[in-house]
Amino acid sequence: MQTLTPHVYWAQRHGDVYLRNLDISLQENTLQFKAQGHGAKGNNHYEFCLEFLEPVQPKVSHKSTQRQVNIKLLKQTEDWWPRLTLQEKKPLFLAPDFDRWQDESDAEKELQAKEEQRINKISVESRIRKDPYLGLKKGYLFMYNLVQFLGFSWIFVNMTVRLFILGQDSFSDTFHTTADMMYFCQMMAVIEIINPLLGLVRTGFFPAMLQVTGRNVILFVIFGSLEEMQNKSVVFFVFYLWSTIEIFRYPFYMLACIDTEWKLLTWLRYTIWIPLYPMGVIAEAVAVIQSMPVFDETRLYSLPLPKALGQSLSFSYILHLYLVIMFLGLFVNFRHLYKQRKRRFRSRKRKAN
Numbered sequence: 001m002q003t004l005t006p007h008v009y010w011a012q013r014h015g016d017v018y019l020r021n022l023d024i025s026l027q028e029n030t031l032q033f034k035a036q037g038h039g040a041k042g043n044n045h046y047e048f049c050l051e052f053l054e055p056v057q058p059k060v061s062h063k064s065t066q067r068q069v070n071i072k073l074l075k076q077t078e079d080w081w082p083r084l085t086l087q088e089k090k091p092l093f094l095a096p097d098f099d100r101w102q103d104e105s106d107a108e109k110e111l112q113a114k115e116e117q118r119i120n121k122i123s124v125e126s127r128i129r130k131d132p133y134l135g136l137k138k139g140y141l142f143m144y145n146l147v148q149f150l151g152f153s154w155i156f157v158n159m160t161v162r163l164f165i166l167g168q169d170s171f172s173d174t175f176h177t178t179a180d181m182m183y184f185c186q187m188m189a190v191i192e193i194i195n196p197l198l199g200l201v202r203t204g205f206f207p208a209m210l211q212v213t214g215r216n217v218i219l220f221v222i223f224g225s226l227e228e229m230q231n232k233s234v235v236f237f238v239f240y241l242w243s244t245i246e247i248f249r250y251p252f253y254m255l256a257c258i259d260t261e262w263k264l265l266t267w268l269r270y271t272i273w274i275p276l277y278p279m280g281v282i283a284e285a286v287a288v289i290q291s292m293p294v295f296d297e298t299r300l301y302s303l304p305l306p307k308a309l310g311q312s313l314s315f316s317y318i319l320h321l322y323l324v325i326m327f328l329g330l331f332v333n334f335r336h337l338y339k340q341r342k343r344r345f346r347s348r349k350r351k352a353n
């Protein structure tokens with residue numbers, strides 16, 4: 001019997017080395033292969049040895065098939081070897097295993113993809129493990145957003161249809177036709193202050209509080225308690241601006257609850273506030289200014305003063321202060337929404353890369 005050297009095919013990843021066609025012992029980083037087999041040249045001894053360029057772990061795993069022996073060794077440290085063997089000159093029997101071959105950058109990409117998969121799996125698993133009520137929370141948020149979407153859509157459609165039919169004449173009737181629904185939606189919106197406190201959404205408590213309180217002051221104090229304000233055109237502009245953003249914002253949240261995203265809707269949710277928010281604050285400021293003489297006249301909510309200082313302090317003085325707070329609130333929430341927009345589009349760009 002002759003002693004022959006079999007063909008050995010090799011490939012690597014950052015953590016592993018693959019060899020094909022062998023039988024095996026590993027000593028001092030040198031793989032010894034000796035075997036008897038029946039090949040093209042009849043029954044023969046086959047043997048070779050390979051001293052690896054870098055240390056490998058002592059454990060060798062191998063699997064024999066009728067045609068070959070597959071060997072897998074684990075590298076001691078995860079890195080890329082410029083060649084397989086310590087000796088610089090490639091042994092004649094050694095050739096790249098093109099079935100498995102990858103260059104360093106391809107292997108790196110494969111490694112990264114595996115790592116990302118692993119992280120995603122861990123984060124999904126830990127979310128499920130950490131929060132057994134996740135489904136319930138999402139269900140509750142979905143329903144809340146659906147109700148708000150239906151409410152604001154009703155207001156928006158009602159106002160739009162009336163605007164088309166009656167033109168400017170519809171302005172004066174806005175409050176009487178839509179206020180009940182607006183009361184309902186804005187009272188419900190208090191939930192948006194509670195949600196971040198309960199950790200149900202990643203909204204800041206402060207921006208949500210400014211948003212909901214700001215609107216409710218206008219709705220309940222300025223429009224709700226002064227009949228003189230209720231047929232003014234400004235009601236139309238305030239309600240129309242509020243409902244325009246909400247018919248995009250709530251469906252966006254609904255989709256987020258079912259882990260879905262429509263790009264156009266996301267873009268609209270994070271873009272149309274740019275003109276709408278300042279316009280909304282200006283409309284609200286006009287309403288506050290228009291209400292001041294009415295509060296002066298009716299003395300509604302005026303604060304009683306000690307006799308020496310006069311009879312009472314008109315609520316309109318408080319509204320002067322409120323106007324300042326409103327523009328500060330605009331600044332705070334505009335900045336918040338700008339940051340949210342940047343964060344949202346930055347993370348989408350990163351995902352696209």
Ligand SMILES: CCCCCCCCCCCCC[C@@H](O)CC(=O)SCCNC(=O)CCNC(=O)[C@H](O)C(C)(C)COP(=O)(O)OP(=O)(O)OC[C@H]1O[C@@H](n2cnc3c(N)ncnc32)[C@H](O)[C@@H]1OP(=O)(O)O
Binds near residue numbers: 142213257280284
């Ligand atoms: C005693 C003190 C008195 C103080 C009075 C102060 C007065 C201040 C006045 C301020 C001026 C108000 C003017 C205003 O009324 C004018 C108008 O509204 S005009 C119309 C235009 N308006 C707008 O565009 C504002 C719309 N409103 C909002 O966007 C929000 O209310 C706001 C809190 C401002 C910002 O929203 P948020 O912080 O939640 O940002 P995101 O939408 O990006 O959400 C963050 C993440 O949370 C998830 N989320 C949030 N809510 C929900 C939900 N309901 N269901 C499911 N998921 C939700 C969202 O998906 C985000 O998740 P992720 O981070 O994973 O993307």
